[in-house]
Amino acid sequence: MKKLNIQLLLTGDELMSGDVLDTNSCMMADILKQKGLVFNRKVTVGDNLELLVQEIEHLSQDSDVLIINGGLGPTIDDKTAEALALVVQQPLEENPKALSQLKKWCESRGYELNGPNRKQALLPKGVDILHNPTGSAPGFSINHNNCLIMCTPGVPSEVKSMLQESIMPVLDNINPGAFTQVIRFQVFGMGESSMQKTITEALPDWPDNIELGFRAAFPQVEVKLTVHDKQAAQALPHWQTQVEKLLGAHIIGEGDTQLPQLLVSLLQEQGSQLTLAESCTGGLIAAKVTSVSGSSQVFEGGFVSYSNNIKMSLLDVTENSLNEHGAVSEPVVQEMAEGARKITNAKWSLAVSGIAGPDGGSPEKPVGTVWLAWGQKDNMKTQKLFYPSSREYFQEFVACAALDLLRRELLGIKEKPFYFTKK
């Protein structure tokens, strides 16, 4: 079967100037890959009408499908519709379907449709509208040079949902019989290279027709097994089991499982509540928990106890512990967790205190040192971790490690995580 030749044209001055990293094409390629498809060529140009026209003409000549990304916004530097109109030699006209989508979108947000917004409905005559499930700019498609040209918005969340919901079904239709099976799971607490090494050493006879892939989306890593033929698909469960055994409880779940969602679900199932006492993460753990819809069932409140004063006055941390052991110590995180638990009456409590840096470190407690306490009344566990990094990465890792430790506790996992063994 002839493989579908798909090309990608990205547009945006910000992609040419070095101001913005192109993350869209990577995400789009990843979605295509799940159906065994791949971009043959990517071309990026600025918001330049002449270049856009030239590229649409050129790329459509030797591809089956051309996806154009960007340039659909309301401002004058958005030129995709204008360029496409010139290529297909059709006038721009207000597309009723696009206009009605735009109006609906504005209404749902209580906005009035203004002039620049209305420009987004000005499209080449004869296009079909591609539904935009998450944003205002409608996508659109048209045939030219025997190539199906599909225009998508540049906002990452919008192009992602449009690709998944509106474009992939079209590609499936013109590329039937392609076979791909993908198993994805999410791992926390083990790096890409450690996993690769573990798997390669334990399974030297890994089959060629099963692709093993890793994708780091800090601090989680996605592990992916992909096959492109039905024979390999039969062997897939066997190899999946092998990998799962090797990675053990570092696997937090299938698909897109994220630690905050998972933890909220586990607490909901148990019908129990959590409280938090955060120092170095400064509210980040609470923000992660409350980013989950329905978290109010399991989380009534928490504390950001950044200073020693507040640790004492709010959470009853003792002056003695602070003076003798310092704010980043086992007794202090224990008292923080216990104090928060008592005030809120939550069953589960979690506390962190550490040195996020770049300042505040000492030879005994360098930047990257953190103590965690988690558990319930009369059964608080503690652990010291060391994660020297940028402030941002440290806070992100510690917040997720805290959620992971509580996940392990809620699931009764005895096995120690890999990140305990690293010094």
Add this chain to the structure above:
Amino acid sequence: MKKLNIQLLLTGDELMSGDVLDTNSCMMADILKQKGLVFNRKVTVGDNLELLVQEIEHLSQDSDVLIINGGLGPTIDDKTAEALALVVQQPLEENPKALSQLKKWCESRGYELNGPNRKQALLPKGVDILHNPTGSAPGFSINHNNCLIMCTPGVPSEVKSMLQESIMPVLDNINPGAFTQVIRFQVFGMGESSMQKTITEALPDWPDNIELGFRAAFPQVEVKLTVHDKQAAQALPHWQTQVEKLLGAHIIGEGDTQLPQLLVSLLQEQGSQLTLAESCTGGLIAAKVTSVSGSSQVFEGGFVSYSNNIKMSLLDVTENSLNEHGAVSEPVVQEMAEGARKITNAKWSLAVSGIAGPDGGSPEKPVGTVWLAWGQKDNMKTQKLFYPSSREYFQEFVACAALDLLRRELLGIKEKPFYFTKK
């Protein structure tokens, strides 16, 4: 003066598969920009000889300079030299200068030059060698179709130093007197299309030689004025002032200014402290403040008071206010802010209570409704906002609006923000 037309060809299967983000082209564009140069077009293809040959031929036909990035390594999927040899119709031969560079590099690291490494010296006859200050793969250049083709390695650190030390001097030589001046500032609380409309309407005679650009990095938007000649640069301050007048206090600062950093600096300058009582943002405002290094000077602690119980028991919100007006109401956020202020003794206090959704809305208080209170003792201001959106975007917007309101208060700004007027 004719502008130098520079194009970039990137090669690597990993750039097409969605596994690896292309960070090189962004970094390279940033180095070029410092000399007023910009890539006219970027093309990315996999490690495919036929496509590489086709692209080198095509791109060299309409550019002054073609930089090729990647495909210089020692393995069989590195095909740049082979493709270039086919394009310029010269045989591949062992280049003595490249070989001596490779030998020197290996010696300095105590390696012996092995077969795959030696392949890196096999280059098209007639190329000039570009020095690689940090790695083993020599770069090389040759003229074809009146275009200077320069081949660079894919390793980010290697291409960076090669570009700075070996390529920029060449470009300087063929493009003397290039000129670019850029003014960037950050805006919060006004969308791209509203700004565009405001500026276009008020300044219909905007000059062609000053580029006006917007970049939305939710929830802030960057506004950029760019000129490419010295005459336009003289007019730049005038137009900058016009834009600044129109956008007023929506401009939060120059360059990369971010609200959390700015707010922490303002509080540091005043030597005053802030506390927070968060309901619908669930700790996100605290996390933003504490993401800033040095925030401990201005922030001792805060509260995530998610449930009514916690609002009452922790912050002394009255049962009466909750029963009569509901958790999302002016009296309740006022009491929350006042309660947090009393407990922590901070000068400034900020409270938010709203409906992030997707559930929990009602006809009177739909999803997206939020009350904010901010200020100091005996002088608390309040405001209701309506921002129906996804839970994630709502929380992000509300957290930043809260920081913005406090910024306005600290700076004594009387002008009302644009987001107050939207219903």
